[in-house]
Amino acid sequence: MESKGIRNDEVLAVLRENAKRITAPKRAVIDVLLGADDHLTADEVTRRVQQIRSEVSPSTVYRILEEFESLLLVVHSHAGQAAAVYHLAGRSHGHVTCEMCHVTFEVSSSVFDRLARDLMGSDGFELDRHHVALSGICARCRD
């Protein structure tokens, strides 16, 4: 079990530093993200938050995730046209998502580092490794 790279109180500190208010829905979102081992869609975050505070609306969750992302506390990425997945910022790097089981995995930074270097070298393209998840078939689903 790796450290997530950020703690509850660190998130709250960043909010205070940026004159953002600390509200019950935000606390709930933080707890959900800290308690999640894998990557969650906005809908999954909402459902988990609603287990504690049933009145929290999806739009609030989107707004909170957006705020957290603007503060570099959260990262989201896309795989195909499916829903985006969110997780706390930290040691994460690239993402790959299995087309069969829909689980998103972290990819070691060295793999993405090399890709980024190759793209820069061949086309001068600067890779944004956080934003997009590659698709494919994971080892388990390939049997």
Next chain:
Amino acid sequence: MESKGIRNDEVLAVLRENAKRITAPKRAVIDVLLGADDHLTADEVTRRVQQIRSEVSPSTVYRILEEFESLLLVVHSHAGQAAAVYHLAGRSHGHVTCEMCHVTFEVSSSVFDRLARDLMGSDGFELDRHHVALSGICARCRD
């Protein structure tokens, strides 16, 4: 100007081989895809088709693109949550999309080959290089 790797009559031949009917909307879609230098969204394909045959509906274009893709004539990929982009199958490999100008580029197969090898080696993950577009900033937009 590179060859697109497939010609009008080859597309029609594949349709015949697979007992698919050759209709005016399909001919129009083929012409649009053959005439496009870059990658088109389904909406762009629809609009260009409608310049010739104004009655063709978006859903028909989606169904045609889906059929063509199942026949391996067309490939589509996603960049973020934006609309998918389609183009004729051929020598294409991976895609990268610029977050600033939203242009999608082909990436040389060697870059994606190496990435695929790395992912297989490190995590046993089998990359689907066609389906997802990486994001970043292209050389032109970086100034």
Next chain:
DNA sequence: GTCAGTGCAAACGGTTTGCATGTTT
């Protein structure tokens, strides 16, 4: 007391689907 944050509901964009009609074979 003020204003950022929230809940609700409605709008949105891209895509898919049900169904009656039209067209290819």
Next chain:
DNA sequence: AAACATGCAAACCGTTTGCACTGAC
């Protein structure tokens, strides 16, 4: 004639937005 393809409209899903209200500061 039969099966497939199409047009239309409505549904769909993830996400965003307008607005009045609430609650953190």
